[in-house]
Amino acid sequence: MKRLLTRQNMIIAAVLLAVYLIVQTLLSVGIISAFYETNLVLGGIGVIMAVSLNLITGFAGQFTLGHAGFMAIGAYFSAVMTVKWGMPFVLALLGGSCLAAVMGFLIGLPTLRLKGDYLAIATLGMGEVIRVVLLNTKYVGGAAGLFGIPRLTNWTWIFVSAVVTVLCIRNLLWSSYGRACISVREDEVAAEIMGVDITRYKVLAFVVGAFFAGLGGGLYAHYYYFLQPGGFGFMKSIEYLVMVVLGGMGSMTGSVMAALALTVINIFLQSYAAIRMILYALLLIVIMIFRPEGLMGSKEFSSAMFSRFERRGDRGSAGGQ
Amino acid sequence: MEQFYVFLQQMVNGLSLGSIYALIALGYTMVYGIIKLINFAHGDIYMVGAFVGYFAVNYLHLGFLGALGVAMAVCVVLGILIERIAYKPLRNATRIAALITAIGVSFLLEYTTVFALGAQSRAFPEVLSNVRIGLFGNKVFVTNKELLIYGVTLVLMILLQFIVKKTKTGKAMRAVAFDREAAMLMGVNIDNTISATFALGSALAGAAGVLVGIYYSAISPLMGVNPGLKAFVAAVLGGIGSIPGAALGGVVMGVIETMVIAYGQSTYRDAVAFAILIIILIIKPSGIFGSNAREKV
Amino acid sequence: MALLEVNNVSKVFGGLSAVTNLKMKLGAGELVGLIGPNGAGKTTVFNLLTGVYQTTAGDIVFDGKNIAGKKPSAINQMGIARTFQNIRLFSDLSVLDNVRIAYHSHVAYKLPSAIFRFGSFYAEEEKMKARAIELLKIFHLDGKKDEIAKNLPYGEQRRLEIARALATEPKFLLLDEPAAGMNPQETAELMNLIRWIRDHFELTILLIEHDMSLVMGCCERIYVLEYGRVIAHGDPETVKHNPKVIEAYLGEEVTYA
């Protein structure tokens, strides 16, 4: 306990609390309009999705194109839990996340044997299969969609969920389990020889990533009143991939910043969908050609606020010192 | 007996779709064979081919063969440009980096087209009149367009087989695919060979685009996404890197998809392709004709 | 009882027999050399012993247990560690992380305690870090613990690989050409270090080496491999004078004194 109450951690907690309170106040007195509230929600969901995808792709090195599929599962299941079963929101969020994690396990176990681009295609296929199955499930409204979902997601839920996601994934990564995941990305053969059960850690990253993608989905579902399978296609997965790539594969703070930055950019490109996609495309190409490690590479942004993310060399003993 | 004719009719339809998948799959398989990249933009080259065909007929007033030729030529140039500008700088980068770039190129082609021409689909001009030919006492019908698709596909495949097996460029392509280092030492020009591979693959995709325009009469900027992915599945099914494999895989995929629509649920048509993919990847990732090698330690 | 027993093991790649009818027996605490011309199958033997490849025939018994069908990670956890002929460090990670990753099978906290930072997490992490640094000291790498592995000079990378292998706390250590690319002075130091490691960690070591002087001076027993078969075996003196060995090495640069 003592280790958690370091000065640094207190400062971070204080800053986070201040951010939360300021935004909350601005929202309640109406200075932040509904339009910007929507973008706050989208930004928060973006953070959750990008950080969880980065765990799988950036840290564990497993390239997946089906992240939106897990989001869909979380969204639909949590919506079913509140709309059809009358469950409280917290339970619904947890239920959606857990089901997404279970799917992550079931799908990850066979497909994670595949390497690189084959895995990418298999996960892309998985995302599409999830979408088509939802499209054909009458219980959740099929192609018409699932309606009448209460708007329960608000700034508080978004903020708390995003912080919890970042903290959990960060703690996982800065531990022996996280280092094992990273070793799989670095060299699978060497990792196995060093006693790292690579399948286990690939699946671990996949399951934890899917869990938080499910959380992002649950939050999304309870903000937009209705869900449609088409909203969780390949495009959505790419949107989050762009965030991860832009921020840097293997940089948590990079993902957070990229998610927020792209949300802001999207505000301006709201009514120019094609230009937005062209911009995304150019971003992907240009970053890969000129800076394939992303803006942050695998470094973490540090300042007073983020100095918990120590340099790579001290990964694992960070946080407590 | 009735049922058999229904089945046969579906085979006729399935073969047309399968021919188109096969033409696209060939490009995937050749490019993968030579630079180990899933060229995500390949399906979009096929889309560009369809649009070039559309403009060639509407504005240049060309007939079928003229449109086919122009579409193939434009796609060749496009394929070479994409490789030189986007993929070449990444030849020694990680596979993931190259793959992300390919996804970027794919989006760029799609949304530049949306931006320039709008997202709505357009009617492909009628370059051929519709003729239905009855078989088995008019129990099964095959159209002149279907025959055209079979014919063009067959001719192009034979041509491709000839180029790959008999010409110097084809031999160079096979050498580079087998062992790039060794090929380079033997004096093969790697850059030109890779360009030639993209050129050939893109030409076939361009042809497939025009054929689809004629067959389904509608084209749109995002028309390449699904056929592209399915053609890739076809290439994997046949054994990626294998030319006969891609041809066979394409036909099989087309037939299966048509059967799913006819006998099952058409909404599942896209899922079936991916289900097949995941199953092959798990059971026999090397596909029907592929071979598998393990990393040397 | 022998620590390692290799019973009539063969390995065929396609049509090529890389290892044929290999028999080996190593007792606890031995330091044994495995030599032979290039392509003789030495690295293949290591790959079989560590589960990177499965045997085509025969079986391998380590510490009384058959390792057939076991994953490399499971074999490592039984107590076999190795280095690679072509260095395979986690090259973008720090020196310290390279070693800490190898400690991972011995970590005492569970996943929830890592995510929620309760229980023994901090204590275990500190213990692990201290042990890793201690190990790095042995290899004179503690001053470079925060450097990225790929930025180390070649000789240090080789030493780091040994340190990383030791961090898995093996009973049996396999070294694949540990002195490759080192100068004579570094090689001599390494020889002493290997012997010292064996005594200090109470290990059994099997060592592949091209540099005959290193093997002759360092190992107590030697197996000579040619075309995948053992052509001679015994103490360095016997092996050195074996006509088959002399013939096998003819044409190669004979570097032993």
Ligand SMILES: Nc1ncnc2c1ncn2[C@@H]1O[C@H](COP(=O)(O)OP(=O)(O)O)[C@@H](O)[C@H]1O
């Ligand atoms: N994965 C593999 N696939 C095919 N052949 C292999 C493989 N690994 C090793 N070989 C072959 O086995 C023989 C022995 O190789 P190796 O064990 O590396 O020799 P050494 O380490 O003694 O130099 C060589 O002919 C090599 O080409």
Ligand SMILES: [Mg+2]
């Ligand atoms: Mg060797």
